[in-house]
Amino acid sequence: MHIILLSGGSGKRLWPLSNEIRSKQFLKVLKNDAGEPESMVQRVFRQLHAAGIDTHVVVAAGRSQEQSLRIQLGGSADLVLEPDRRDTFPAIALSCTYLADVKKVPLDEVVVVLPVDVFADLEYFTTLLRMEQAVLDNAADLVLMGIAPDHPSEKFGYILPTAQRDGVYPVRGFVEKPDAVRAAGLLAEGAFWNGGVFAFRLGYLMAIVAKQRPDGDFATLLAQYGTLRKISFDYEVVEKATSIAMVPYRGRWKDLGTWNTLASELGSGCLGKGLIAEPTGDNHIINELDIPIVALGTRDLVIVASPDGILVSDREHSTTLKKHVDTFTAPPRYEEFLWGTARVIDSLPAVEKVPGTFSTRRLNIPAGRATGALVDAKAGLVWVVVSGTGLLTMDSKEVPIQSGTTVSIAKGQAHALVAHTDLVVLEVQLPG
């Protein structure tokens, strides 16, 4: 079985933790069995491994997610990096072309597509094996996972199954986001939620792709990616398919895409520095800052602080967060790179009367890592080495650095850094 994991967009539904660089699936707010923090993508990989189906995984993601994926997954998956975001059909088409053209996967082998940010039990992943089997048994061209609904949700699409044979249900139709009355009726009829999980033979999808882009060449498709129509897999493939079946999954299944749903899965009340005193409800604190948060006498709040901002939200209301923070345009203040992390610790708005831009970042570079050559054309920089040792290359000069070393880097000057021991460097960007 070949798995394509769709690593979706960034979004601000989990602001201030998620931003254009840190998508929600990379936030280490969950806990593994050993109680250690893990992200949604790490959890999915752990479950794929437990189900024994993690051998051939392709992650389809935007280019901005590359470093996060490499940091969190290491080499355990191939990455297919979309030059820009064009919805699920182009992403799946590109990934399938990668399997067929680059990995030379035979066209009769089965591909299963699923979202990377699903929160489900292990049975969800073993259900993928039953979906594969249904395709191999030729139950249908396209096999979907049906999620057994536990309430008449108006947010999901519904699958209408007919009588099952060996646990596989031929599908007679779909209903998109019904109102509450219709949803209750659908539950009574035995409808399932459409979980966005698809299984098919690679050749099935490649035939659809070939109608649009006949050459089937990965490099060409990648280069032309920006010309593909933005359309979802549901519209482009599922709606047009004539032979569809469904395999049911009856277990925990959540979209942890809002603080309300995510809070339910957060273990203890407080992650990071904080204190919940005299609570009158179920409160959660996630604090990435180095100053404490005190919640006093509060009820059912989610309190989240990151270098980007501070959220204090009633749990129920958190579903509308996106529209309120969509207007925030400040660039992310915390970034993870393969060489380490960079965090803005001070910036212009806090400093009155200073003309031009100004920001100060703390760079943490673990021992053995190297930044690679880079050119910062934006401004002159001053680096102050707080702790650790390393070697700085500027143009062709090599400068050994240690605690207390200061280095001025001119605008546009190429420089690279290797950490011999764990390095902490303050980078002052001068106004200009």
Next chain:
Amino acid sequence: MHIILLSGGSGKRLWPLSNEIRSKQFLKVLKNDAGEPESMVQRVFRQLHAAGIDTHVVVAAGRSQEQSLRIQLGGSADLVLEPDRRDTFPAIALSCTYLADVKKVPLDEVVVVLPVDVFADLEYFTTLLRMEQAVLDNAADLVLMGIAPDHPSEKFGYILPTAQRDGVYPVRGFVEKPDAVRAAGLLAEGAFWNGGVFAFRLGYLMAIVAKQRPDGDFATLLAQYGTLRKISFDYEVVEKATSIAMVPYRGRWKDLGTWNTLASELGSGCLGKGLIAEPTGDNHIINELDIPIVALGTRDLVIVASPDGILVSDREHSTTLKKHVDTFTAPPRYEEFLWGTARVIDSLPAVEKVPGTFSTRRLNIPAGRATGALVDAKAGLVWVVVSGTGLLTMDSKEVPIQSGTTVSIAKGQAHALVAHTDLVVLEVQLPG
């Protein structure tokens, strides 16, 4: 009339804004008539000026408040700085000795003592004139302000008046913090709250002081201040007095000592960067950080963020804040000095694996200010000048500085700085 303003202790009831350096009376969370931010102490001085009684004011304060007072009051008051805090009687005794010995105020002139953190109407201050007149008319040795109570509070002391003459009530007794039933009875009897405002002739108090310290010399009393008994003016003077009268005040009178009471006086919902969305009650944000706060769907919260921490408190519960934050021992991260401000922007706990201490501060030094010579014996420092120009003196060398200048200052090295234009300097304290 001579006024002694008691500038009380620091406390953590308004954490994270108040700390051992920034007492609540210096927080600019109120607004003047022009809508500009003002502190409690600035408000009191504005009202004293409006009442025409601000010509002779002495502020009794702890030494740690000196810089804050000079910044906020300039030269509009004399400061009597207590070497340590020893309750209200020693503070008033020291201030009266200052008036008698240093300022040579005649002993028959009237002194009025009041707390600096009172929140009241202008009439409160014109009442002080009526208290002075009552002393001049020899209505009693000691004249107190009686605050007309608006509810049977268990938190205050009560004054029991007898029949008035010309608006002045002889006092027959006091009741300290009664229970609710007794308080209701006291209201029915026509009792007033004791507002901690006292008027007397200077000679009256100096006679009491002379019994304990006969020489009446300010310098001597200052030097011996640590040997004075910690006792309140109420216990040492009021309880023993045989001739007491009361002048009533019927108006707004509040102790803005908790977030609940202070929040009622905060104008708009949001001071600083923030957004209150979908509120279900009366919410307040005070944000001193340079990242935004979003309050979403919250009810009756006070949200306060400063460099020291973040508070999210139900308004009613905020009265118990002190006991929860008393255990916090981190030093203040924002300090105001005569030469400017210093703010910790990064510190050790955020940086893993770094041995020793480490912190980075932003120093803002307005044009024309000078730090004065100082020695930092704690650690080696690196200064990076972000913007502005000035002159740095290290030992006997003078170094002109400007944006981009870096200076290493060895542990214990004397240095001083003069700002020619507004200076922004980052100070990196190296681990050691």
